[in-house]
Amino acid sequence: MADxxxxxxxxxxxxxxxxxxxxxxxxxxEVEGIVKQLAVAGDHDKITAxxxxxxxxxxxxxxxxxxxxxxxxxxxxxVGLTSEAAQHLxxxxxxxxxxxxxxxxxxxxxxxxxxxxxxxxxxxxFIIFFNQIFDALCKLSADSDANVQSAAHLLxxxxxxxxxxxxxxxxxxxxxxxxxxxxxxxxxxxxxYVRQFLVGWITVLDSVPDIDxxxxxxxxxxxxxxxxxxxxxxxxxxxDSALSEFLQxxxxxxSVDYGRMAEILVQRAGSTDExxxxxxxxxxxxxxxxxxxxxxxxxxDILGAIxxxxxxxxxxxxxxxxxxxxxLRSIHADPAEGFDVGAILGIARRQLNSEWEATRIEALHWIxxxxxxxxxxxxxxxxxxxxxxxxxxxxxxxxVVLLVLEVHAGIAKDPQHFRHLVxxxxxxxxxxxxxxxxxxxxxxRRLCVLLDAERVYRELSTILEGESDLDFASIMVQALNxxxxxxxxxxxxxxxxxxxxxxxxxxxxxxxxxxxxCHSPMAIISLxxxxxxxxxxxxxxQSLVGEDINVKFLVQLDKLIRLLETPIFAYLRLQLLEPxxxxxxxxxxxxxLMLLPQQSAAFKILRTRLKTVPSYSFNGxxxxxxxxxxxxxxxxxxxxxxxxEDGDGMQDGGNSHNxxxxxxxxxxxxxMQYQHRMHAQAQAQSWSSSTTSLSKEVRRNExxxxxxxxxxxxxxxxxxxxxxxxxxx
Numbered sequence: 011m012a013d014x015x016x017x018x019x020x021x022x023x024x025x026x027x028x029x030x031x032x033x034x035x036x037x038x039x040e041v042e043g044i045v046k047q048l049a050v051a052g053d054h055d056k057i058t059a060x061x062x063x064x065x066x067x068x069x070x071x072x073x074x075x076x077x078x079x080x081x082x083x084x085x086x087x088x089v090g091l092t093s094e095a096a097q098h099l100x101x102x103x104x105x106x107x108x109x110x111x112x113x114x115x116x117x118x119x120x121x122x123x124x125x126x127x128x129x130x131x132x133x134x135x136f137i138i139f140f141n142q143i144f145d146a147l148c149k150l151s152a153d154s155d156a157n158v159q160s161a162a163h164l165l166x167x168x169x170x171x172x173x174x175x176x177x178x179x180x181x182x183x184x185x186x187x188x189x190x191x192x193x194x195x196x197x198x199x200x201x202x203y204v205r206q207f208l209v210g211w212i213t214v215l216d217s218v219p220d221i222d223x224x225x226x227x228x229x230x231x232x233x234x235x236x237x238x239x240x241x242x243x244x245x246x247x248x249x250d251s252a253l254s255e256f257l258q259x260x261x262x263x264x265s266v267d268y269g270r271m272a273e274i275l276v277q278r279a280g281s282t283d284e285x286x287x288x289x290x291x292x293x294x295x296x297x298x299x300x301x302x303x304x305x306x307x308x309x310x311d312i313l314g315a316i317x318x319x320x321x322x323x324x325x326x327x328x329x330x331x332x333x334x335x336x337x338l339r340s341i342h343a344d345p346a347e348g349f350d351v352g353a354i355l356g357i358a359r360r361q362l363n364s365e366w367e368a369t370r371i372e373a374l375h376w377i378x379x380x381x382x383x384x385x386x387x388x389x390x391x392x393x394x395x396x397x398x399x400x401x402x403x404x405x406x407x408x409x410v411v412l413l414v415l416e417v418h419a420g421i422a423k424d425p426q427h428f429r430h431l432v433x434x435x436x437x438x439x440x441x442x443x444x445x446x447x448x449x450x451x452x453x454x455r456r457l458c459v460l461l462d463a464e465r466v467y468r469e470l471s472t473i474l475e476g477e478s479d480l481d482f483a484s485i486m487v488q489a490l491n492x493x494x495x496x497x498x499x500x501x502x503x504x505x506x507x508x509x510x511x512x513x514x515x516x517x518x519x520x521x522x523x524x525x526x527x528c529h530s531p532m533a534i535i536s537l538x539x540x541x542x543x544x545x546x547x548x549x550x551x552q553s554l555v556g557e558d559i560n561v562k563f564l565v566q567l568d569k570l571i572r573l574l575e576t577p578i579f580a581y582l583r584l585q586l587l588e589p590x591x592x593x594x595x596x597x598x599x600x601x602x603l604m605l606l607p608q609q610s611a612a613f614k615i616l617r618t619r620l621k622t623v624p625s626y627s628f629n630g631x632x633x634x635x636x637x638x639x640x641x642x643x644x645x646x647x648x649x650x651x652x653x654x655e656d657g658d659g660m661q662d663g664g665n666s667h668n669x670x671x672x673x674x675x676x677x678x679x680x681x682m683q684y685q686h687r688m689h690a691q692a693q694a695q696s697w698s699s700s701t702t703s704l705s706k707e708v709r710r711n712e713x714x715x716x717x718x719x720x721x722x723x724x725x726x727x728x729x730x731x732x733x734x735x736x737x738x739x
Contacts, residue, residue: 015063017056018044026079027068034079038086045090054097061087061101069105074114081109081117085124088131095128096135102128103139110146115155122150122161126168133172141189143169144211148196151207159203166207170214190226197233202242209237209248216255224259228270231256235274235290239283246285257293261300268301272308279315288327291319295334298341306343310353313338317357317373321366328368335372339379351380351387352394359395367407374402374413381420392421400438403453404445411449412456419460428461432469440482450489455499463503464519467494474526480689483529488566491533495540495573504578510541510670517670524675528682531557532566535602536573539582544594546672551601553680558687559605567605571612574599575619586623596623 015023018041025037041060048057064087068080084102088095095102106128109121125143129136136143147169150162196208212230216223237249260266275297278290294312297305305312316338319331343349354376361373377395381388388395402414422428435453439446458466470490477483494500506513510520520541527533531554538547557563573579585592586599599620606613 017048017060018063023063023067026083027071027073027076028079029075034075034082037079038082041083042086042090045087046092049091049094054094057087057091057098058101061098065101065105069109074117077109077112077114077117078120081106081120081124085127088128092131095132099128099132099136099139103136103142107139107142107146110150115153115158118150118153118155118158119161122158122165126161126165129165129168129172137173137184140169140173140184141192144189145192148204148207151203152199152201166210170210173214174217184221186221186223186226190229194229194233197230197236202240202245205237205240205242205245206248209234209245209252213248213252213255216252216259224256224263224266227256228267228274231271232274232278235278235281235286238286238289239281250285250289253289253293257296261296266300266304268297268304269308272297272301272305272312276308276311276315279319284324284327287319287322288324288330291316291327291330291334295330295337298334298337303347307348307350309338309341309343310350310357313354313376314357314360317361317369318364318366320372321364321368339376342383345384345387351384352391355380355388355391355395359398362398362402367410370402370405370407370410371413374410374417378413378417378420381417389421389424389427392427396434400434403435403438403449404442408452411452415453415456416460419457422461428465429469432466433473436470436473436477436486439486440479443482443485446486446489451493451497454490454493455497458497458503459499463500464506467503468519468522471523471526474529477526477529480529480686483526484686487527487529487533491527491530491536492569495536495578496576504540507537507541508581511543514669516541521670521675525678528679529686530566531563531679531683532570534679535598536570539574539579539595539598542582543670543672544592544598546675548594548598548601549672549676550679551598551605553676553683554605557683558690564607564610567602568610568612571602571606571616575615583619586619589623589625596620 022037022040022044025033026041028034028037041064045057045060048054048060061084064080064083068076068083071077071080084106088098088102091098103125106121106125109117109124112118112121147162147166150158151166153159153162193208193212196204199205199208212223212234215221234249234253237245238253240246240249272294275290275294278286279294281287281290294315298312313335316331316335319327320335322328322331345351358373358376358380361369364370364373377388377399399414399417403411405411405414418431422431435457439450454466454470467490470486474483474486474490477486494503503519506516506519507523508516510516520537520543523537524534527537531550534550535547538544538550574582582595585595589596599616603613603616603620606616
């Protein structure tokens with residue numbers, strides 16, 4: 011085997027390792043000439059010996075000048091070989107690539123220069139080393155030495171030119187499967203020079219027809235999105251340009267792996283960077299339009315990314331997110347195709363807790379949509395979402411509350427779910443009085459529209475009839491009564507109640523409401539006035555003689571008097587024009603007047619109204635006939651006579667009218683009020699006991715400092731027995 015030392019003169023070898031560049035350059039030219047002669051002669055053994063000599067004695071030397079000379083020598087040998095250099099590349103290129111990692115920046119520089127000259131000679135033949143060259147250039151792009159960076163940049167441009175023009179850059183010479191892991195590993199590097207290098211190469215390789223970069227896009231897509239938030243405008247622009255090109259290719263490609271990329275886009279849609287979010291949501295928008303069945307298993311994740319973006323501070327993001335949301339909701343997918351109703355329902359439920367109103371609204375639209383399309387699946391997951399839907403009733407947004415009620419109404423179409431809804435609604439009002447106060451009217455009125463007012467009120471009455479919390483029951487009934495009397499949505503219910511004495515349906519409703527309305531005297535009186543059962547109203551008012559007329563009672567009475575002046579009770583005021591016919595109405599109103607303090611505004615309003623009643627249509631005998639127990643009066647009337655519950659002719663049935671046993675109803679009211687009085691007394695005694703105990707404790711602590719004290723052994727005063735908020739009369 012030939013020896014390299016015998017081929018190259020010693021003087022040439024000596025100059026090749028000289029510290030002066032000119033001597034090394036001249037020596038390299040001589041090496042070029044020698045190799046060229048050997049190539050012409052076809053003596054490849056000696057050529058191999060020369061390359062081995064330059065590699066082992068120079069490029070691997072401990073002396074920096076030797077390494078520089080070896081690199082120049084290898085480049086010169088390649089130039090001398092010209093067209094025959096390809097068969098020796100396995101020996102020439104690896105030592106040069108190893109020098110890219112040299113500690114001496116000048117050696118790294120000469121390595122770039124050497125590979126540049128080698129590449130110019132062999133062009134496409136060196137593609138077999140592409141992965142190694144790519145890796146080396148990636149590192150050199152962020153080199154600490156500016157000259158090395160510049161040299162690496164020139165080499166990079168040359169390699170790109172070779173790749174784009176070479177017919178040899180195909181799957182036969184280049185393995186994309188081996189290259190992608192290398193690219194994916196580098197995509198997480200934050201150095202701006204490396205990022206520019208990577209984006210540049212992704213763009214170049216994507217332009218090569220024989221390389222399917224789109225097929226491997228999921229492997230480096232996240233890295234490209236990561237660059238969109240780079241501090242460098244140029245890098246952001248390059249990454250965006252590359253992503254736009256890939257998105258266009260996706261639109262034109264018949265086969266795309268949407269699933270893997272969808273996972274990446276979902277993560278990026280939640281980025282803190284505005285531009286990244288916009289790009290991600292734009293991609294998701296296109297994927298929803300193009301993805302078809304591939305994206306069905308990912309709908310829940312996509313929805314989880316879209317809903318927060320609907321409330322984004324950036325208008326462009328909001329617009330695209332809304333468009334995507336509508337597109338996604340318009341797709342009719344089936345659970346058999348992988349459409350996970352439970353997962354999407356879970357996403358919508360979580361978004362009900364969003365701080366943004368628009369997101370909460372769209373989450374409710376999704377629940378409503380799922381309920382309409384996949385009712386059985388939604389109802390099977392009802393336990394998971396019901397509490398969240400109830401909490402949403404306390405939402406500060408009226409629009410959200412109305413949508414929640416629509417969802418509840420959709421669920422409550424089934425009888426068992428209707429009962430479940432009303433029970434939980436009452437429970438929610440019980441534990442959250444502020445909800446009843448602020449939103450009670452809105453909730454009840456909307457439910458009456460969506461679920462039939464009579465059905466809602468009957469169910470509420472049934473539940474409240476057995477309510478153990480008497481204070482809450484009273485408050486709830488008062489609220490329901492006020493809604494009944496004032497809401498336009500309940501006009502049909504009021505009209506039905508007005509005919510309670512002549513219409514069986516009205517009678518049934520009156521009786522159904524009566525039991526729970528007994529929790530509030532004013533509610534019962536209002537119900538009787540509305541139903542035109544004036545005789546019974548008068549009896550109820552007379553029964554209040556034993557009631558403790560406290561502030562709460564007077565407040566409710568004040569509200570009732572003011573309601574009597576509203577258009578709802580216009581028919582009642584007109585009936586006062588016929589006091590002879592509606593004598594019980596007149597007596598009931600006078601009874602209310604007697605309960606009011608004379609200095610109150612309500613007293614003056616009602617007295618003014620009663621002063622307008624004409625006196626010509628009845629005499630004192632008629633009025634005296636109404637004294638005493640009204641049901642006793644009915645009992646002594648002649649059998650078979652036509653009687654009225656103030657004028658509407660009905661057959662006398664003893665103590666009943668149209669099947670309503672008013673005597674029994676009055677007894678029911680008095681029993682309920684007795685329970686309330688006992689409850690109030692128990693509360694007052696409890697309050698008094700705690701106050702007395704505290705007072706004794708205070709006196710015990712003060713006794714050493716006081717020589718004398720008043721006698722407190724007597725029974726507590728009347729004021730100590732009063733419950734909170736009660737007046738001493």
